[in-house]
Amino acid sequence: MNDSERRDFQAGLESEVDAFLKGESTRRTFITRFGQMTGMLAVSGPVLGMMTDWAVAQQKLELADPASPLGQAQALALKASTEGPADGSAFRATKAAKQFPGVTINMTSEAGLQALDPRNFSGPMWEQLTGTKMNVVELSNPDQYSKAVAEHIAGSRAYDVLDISPAWTPSLADGGVIAPLDEFITKYMNMKDFEDFHPLYKALPTYKGKIWGFFDDGDIFALYYRKDIFEDPKMMEAYQAKFNGKLEAPKTWAEYNQIAQFITDQMAPKTYGAGHFRKAGSPGNQFDFLQQFRANGGKLFGDDMKAGLVSDAGVATLTSMVASNAASIPGNNELDAVSLWAAFLTGKVAMIYSWPPTGRMAGNYSQSATAINFIPQSQIAGKVGYAVVPGNPEHAVGYNKALAADSANLEASYLFMQWVTSPEVSLARVMLPYALRDPYRISHYKSDLYGGLFPGAKEYLINLNNSANVGLLDPIMPGAQDYFLSLDRMCTAVWAGADPKASLETAATEWNETTDRLGVESQKAFYTEFLKLPGATAENTVEKLGLAVKL
Structure with missing residues (x-):
């Protein structure tokens, strides 16, 4: 865990799972001749003049090999922005933004890998398309919240577009820090493009009946497992003989623990059945407890x-997590997300559940960027299967793009937000190997270009969609991080041998103290708003509401 993430936890702000993923900027393949890109596009009329301007400034852009899936996705993003369709959200935003030449948009981004997309790709592209200047302000994750609030209080108008955690939306909206988008959406957006957001994510920026941002990072947990182990005839025969069942991706937590222990018994120390990031403050403890508990x-x-x-569900969840630990790789309780990735990529564990970069790393796609040089090359490429986490997977954190209410350039800033999260542009962004934006649109999941990035990418995308259908959201309310920290301390105590029920009682006391401190009635109002969102509980998932996307 890096210093910014630890400060985030200690400050009691929402944890950003990607905070520890740091890297240096890398130069992707440049387009040496602009004609290589424009050859894919039917350029004519006024667009041709704009493309000439592009050619003059092509050095500022980092575009992939035009023949690659990423290069083709970038070409489609350009085409959608310059040719249309004319009613598309990307085209409409680009066209309208030309009335603001020379305006500078100050956009916050988490420092490190998250900032590489706006610095190297989407920011320069928007500048060349519209003449709008982009200034990326890199902040640590806690500062993405605290500085936005401080600048609002000071009235400085320092920021225009804010990258925020969904959990911050209620307090930033009520505090007047961010502005609702509804009027701009009605004016500029093609609502078919709005409907392209997966239902779990479309409603996530909604609060008190208004839309306070565009969702921009699908951080759903999914199960990743070694197909070569699960399909090994000897392993299958041994499992059938012992349990009278088929060795396959688990559908319940009992099956998960049984399979993990079986693989450990059969293959350790070469390979262990599972691994988890249980290190205190990691923050895997809170996410895992929240998904299993609900x-x-x-x-x-x-x-x-x-x-x-304090309930039967609480005791059952902690008991299951202890059993998972026992079936896992040695040192399991000290792993963070990066070290768990390394264990999986080097073949040390047969199953993990984690964020979507797992699939790209397992396929050796992310490692094509030197910014990801802290992750080892995958030794399991082509051997990975994808499944939904047993029960209901956690959507752990994510990002919304929000509009700073104090912005001096509200309309220009909104137009950038609409453009950068539009179907075509966002597809190119979630395909960047060095960035950490994960698929969140239905068109992302259906994309043949994304499906060709690495072996199994198509199945990976389908599983992310299926996971979102039954996914659960982190609580979205003030004090969320204080509640999370209590869960982390509770789990850490249980790993050290504390009684699960007594630990639940301690955590419950801390939760009640947090609620009392923030105000019971106030917290109840926030929680009531949260419960309206699809995925707030296991009873109102996207699937349970009849909104599941079938691929």
């Missing part, structure tokens, strides 16, 4: 806003 029928709060942790 899948087990647990309720976060009662009608009186008292913590619902």
